[in-house]
Amino acid sequence: MKPLDFITxxxxxxxxxxxxxxxxxxxxxxxxTIMSMSIMESGIFLFYITINFTEGAVPPIGQAQEAAFVDPVPSALMITAIVIGIGVTAIGLTMFMHYKQKHGITHWSRNRNQTGSGH
Amino acid sequence: MLGLLVLTPIIVGAIAYLLRGNAAKALLYIFQVAYVGLAFYVFLNVKQNGPIIWNAGGYTDGLALSLYADSISIFMVLMTAVFYIAFLVYATREPYFKHRFYFMFMALQGLMMGLFLSSDLFNIFVFLEVSTVVVSILIMFNKEKQAIYDGMIYFFVNVIGTAFLLFGIGMLYRTFGLLDIRALREAMTGLESPRAVVLPYGMMMVTVSLKTAVTPLFSWLPKAHGTPSAPPVVSAVLSGLYIKSGVYMFIRFNDMFSPVIDMHVFFFWIGFFTSLIGFIMALGQKDIKLILAYHTVSQVGLIMMGINMASEIAFWGAVYHIFNHAIFKSTLFLTAGLIYEEYGTRNVYKIRGLFKRMPWVAVATVFAILGITGAPFFNGSISKYMIAHGTYDYTVTLLLNIINLGTVMSFVKYSTMLFGKNPEEGTAKTDVYALTASVIMGVASFMTGIFGEALTQFFFNYEVHVNVDEYIQKGMVYFLMIIAGVAFYHGIVKHGGLITRIGHLELTFNGIITSMAGYFIVMVVYLSLIL
Known part of the structure; x- marks a missing residue:
C-alpha cells in the first residue's frame, strides 16, 4: 500500500x-457564492466519474475484450450535469451582473427591506 | 403517451412564443383544454388498468429512463393541468401576459409534469434544475429591484439544494448501480445494513425538505412566493402547484427508502414545527402577499404531518389537502393580485371595504378563506377531518387543533380587509376574465367540500365516510375557534409588538445555507442513532 493511497x-x-x-x-x-457553487459541483463531478473505478479498465468502445469495461453511465450523467452546471453558472452570473450594474450591490444584504405598502 | 404529457406544453409554449399576439393566446387555450382531455384520458386508463410505464428506447424496465404513472402521480398531473386553465384565463388581459411569459409559463407546466411522472432519479435532478431556472426568471419577470434580489436568493439556494440531490444520487448509484426509483426500492429490500444508505438518504432529504420548505429551510419561500412585483399568476402557480412537487417527491423518495429507513416520527414533528412557525410568522406580516406566502409554509407543514402519521386515512387526507390547498391558495393569490392592483397598496391594515368596492372578488376571497380555515361544508374541513382521523392520540389531536386555531387567527386578520368603509364611491371595475377565474376557483373550494367523499373515492379509490355527529361536533369547534381567533386578533395581533418582530425575523443567504448544512447533520446523526 502506497502512502497516499487513501487520496482517491x-x-x-x-x-x-x-x-x-x-x-x-x-x-x-x-x-x-458563485465560485463556491462551482467548486461544490466539481466535487460532485469528480465523485461520479470515479465511482466503481478499477485499475486498467478500458472504455466500452470497439471490440477489444481483454480488460473489464468501465461503467459508462456515470460519465454520461456527468456530461449532462456539467452542461447544466455551466448553464446555471452563466445564469447566476447574468443575474448578478444585471443586479450590480443596475443597483450597485455586490453582497448579500442582512435584511430585506420590509415593504408593506406601495408598488 | 406519458412522454407527450411532459413534452407538449414545452413545445406549444415555444410555438406560442414565435406566434405572439392573439393567435398565440387562442393556441394556448385550445391546447390547454385538449391537454386536460389527454390527462383525463390517461387518468381513467390508470384508474382502470393500473400503473402505466413508459420506457425510453425500449430498454428493460429498471435500466431505462422511464416515466411512470400511478394513481398519485397521474392525479397530480390532472390537477396541474386543470388549474392551468384557470390561470391562463385569469392572465388573459394582464399586461405581463406576453410572448416571453407564454413560453416560461408553459415550460414550467411541462417540467412539473416531468417531476410528477419521472421514475428516474437523474431525470428528476434535471427537471428540478431546469424548473429552478424557469421559476426564478418568472419571479423576476418585472425586473424590479426587490424581485431580482428575491429571485437570486431563490435561484442560488435551490441550485445548491439540488446539488445535494445529485450527490445523494451518486452515492446510491455507487451502492446499487441503479437509478430507477422502483428498481431501487426492490434492491433495498435485499440490503444487509441500512447504514449504507444513511448518507444518501440525508443528502436527498435535504433537497426534498428544501423544496417542500419545512423548518428551518423555508426562508426562501416567502421571498419567492411573496415578492411584491411578481405577477399574481406566478405566485399562484408557485404556491398552489409547484411547492407540491416537493411534497410529491417526499412521498416518492420515502417510499423508495421504506424497506430500510422509517423516519415518520421525525418528519411528523418537523411538519408540526413548520406549521407552527409558519402561522406565527404569518401573524406578524402586514403585506397581504407575505401573509399568504407564510401561510403556505404552515399548510405544507400540515400536509407533512398528515403524510407522516403512519395511517392510511391521514395519508389520503394529506393528499386530498394537497389538492384543496392548491384550490384555495391559488384563489387567494389571484384575488390578492386584483385587490392590490385596485387599492394600490398591499398593506392589510389599509385595505378596507372590499365587499362594497369589489363584491365578487370579496365573495371569492370569502370562499377561499372558509376553505382554508376548514369551515363546515368546505373542502378544507374534509381533508382536515381525514387527517385528524389518522390518530387516536389525544396530544396529536391537540396539536392539529393548535394549528387550525393559528390558521383561523391569521385569516381573521386577513379578512379584516373585507369589511369597513369603502375608500371611494361605488364598485371598482375589474377585468372580467380575471374575475371569472377567481370566482370559479372560489366556488370550486365549496364544491370539492360538498362532494368530498365522492371525489376521494373517484381520485384515489379510497373510501371515506364522514361521521355526521362528529362532523357537527367539528363544526362547533370551528365556530369556537373563530370566536377565539377574533378575540386574539383584537387582543394581541392588532397591537403588533413581539408578533411583528418575530414576523420580521429572517435568515440571510448564508444563514439559509448554514441551516441546510445543519439540517443535514441533524438528520444523519438522528438516523445513525435510531438505526
Whole structure:
C-alpha cells in the first residue's frame, strides 16, 4: 500500500463538496457564492466519474475484450450535469451582473427591506 | 403517451412564443383544454388498468429512463393541468401576459409534469434544475429591484439544494448501480445494513425538505412566493402547484427508502414545527402577499404531518389537502393580485371595504378563506377531518387543533380587509376574465367540500365516510375557534409588538445555507442513532 493511497477521487470529491459548502456558508460576496457553487459541483463531478473505478479498465468502445469495461453511465450523467452546471453558472452570473450594474450591490444584504405598502 | 404529457406544453409554449399576439393566446387555450382531455384520458386508463410505464428506447424496465404513472402521480398531473386553465384565463388581459411569459409559463407546466411522472432519479435532478431556472426568471419577470434580489436568493439556494440531490444520487448509484426509483426500492429490500444508505438518504432529504420548505429551510419561500412585483399568476402557480412537487417527491423518495429507513416520527414533528412557525410568522406580516406566502409554509407543514402519521386515512387526507390547498391558495393569490392592483397598496391594515368596492372578488376571497380555515361544508374541513382521523392520540389531536386555531387567527386578520368603509364611491371595475377565474376557483373550494367523499373515492379509490355527529361536533369547534381567533386578533395581533418582530425575523443567504448544512447533520446523526 502506497502512502497516499487513501487520496482517491471519491474522497477528494467529498472534500471539494464540503469546501464549497463552507464557502457558501461563510462568504457574503455574491461572486464568491458563485465560485463556491462551482467548486461544490466539481466535487460532485469528480465523485461520479470515479465511482466503481478499477485499475486498467478500458472504455466500452470497439471490440477489444481483454480488460473489464468501465461503467459508462456515470460519465454520461456527468456530461449532462456539467452542461447544466455551466448553464446555471452563466445564469447566476447574468443575474448578478444585471443586479450590480443596475443597483450597485455586490453582497448579500442582512435584511430585506420590509415593504408593506406601495408598488 | 406519458412522454407527450411532459413534452407538449414545452413545445406549444415555444410555438406560442414565435406566434405572439392573439393567435398565440387562442393556441394556448385550445391546447390547454385538449391537454386536460389527454390527462383525463390517461387518468381513467390508470384508474382502470393500473400503473402505466413508459420506457425510453425500449430498454428493460429498471435500466431505462422511464416515466411512470400511478394513481398519485397521474392525479397530480390532472390537477396541474386543470388549474392551468384557470390561470391562463385569469392572465388573459394582464399586461405581463406576453410572448416571453407564454413560453416560461408553459415550460414550467411541462417540467412539473416531468417531476410528477419521472421514475428516474437523474431525470428528476434535471427537471428540478431546469424548473429552478424557469421559476426564478418568472419571479423576476418585472425586473424590479426587490424581485431580482428575491429571485437570486431563490435561484442560488435551490441550485445548491439540488446539488445535494445529485450527490445523494451518486452515492446510491455507487451502492446499487441503479437509478430507477422502483428498481431501487426492490434492491433495498435485499440490503444487509441500512447504514449504507444513511448518507444518501440525508443528502436527498435535504433537497426534498428544501423544496417542500419545512423548518428551518423555508426562508426562501416567502421571498419567492411573496415578492411584491411578481405577477399574481406566478405566485399562484408557485404556491398552489409547484411547492407540491416537493411534497410529491417526499412521498416518492420515502417510499423508495421504506424497506430500510422509517423516519415518520421525525418528519411528523418537523411538519408540526413548520406549521407552527409558519402561522406565527404569518401573524406578524402586514403585506397581504407575505401573509399568504407564510401561510403556505404552515399548510405544507400540515400536509407533512398528515403524510407522516403512519395511517392510511391521514395519508389520503394529506393528499386530498394537497389538492384543496392548491384550490384555495391559488384563489387567494389571484384575488390578492386584483385587490392590490385596485387599492394600490398591499398593506392589510389599509385595505378596507372590499365587499362594497369589489363584491365578487370579496365573495371569492370569502370562499377561499372558509376553505382554508376548514369551515363546515368546505373542502378544507374534509381533508382536515381525514387527517385528524389518522390518530387516536389525544396530544396529536391537540396539536392539529393548535394549528387550525393559528390558521383561523391569521385569516381573521386577513379578512379584516373585507369589511369597513369603502375608500371611494361605488364598485371598482375589474377585468372580467380575471374575475371569472377567481370566482370559479372560489366556488370550486365549496364544491370539492360538498362532494368530498365522492371525489376521494373517484381520485384515489379510497373510501371515506364522514361521521355526521362528529362532523357537527367539528363544526362547533370551528365556530369556537373563530370566536377565539377574533378575540386574539383584537387582543394581541392588532397591537403588533413581539408578533411583528418575530414576523420580521429572517435568515440571510448564508444563514439559509448554514441551516441546510445543519439540517443535514441533524438528520444523519438522528438516523445513525435510531438505526
Amino acid at each position: 477521487g471519491e474522497i477528494v470529491g467529498i472534500l471539494l463538496f464540503f469546501i464549497g459548502l463552507y464557502g457558501l456558508m461563510t462568504k457574503k460576496t455574491i461572486v464568491k
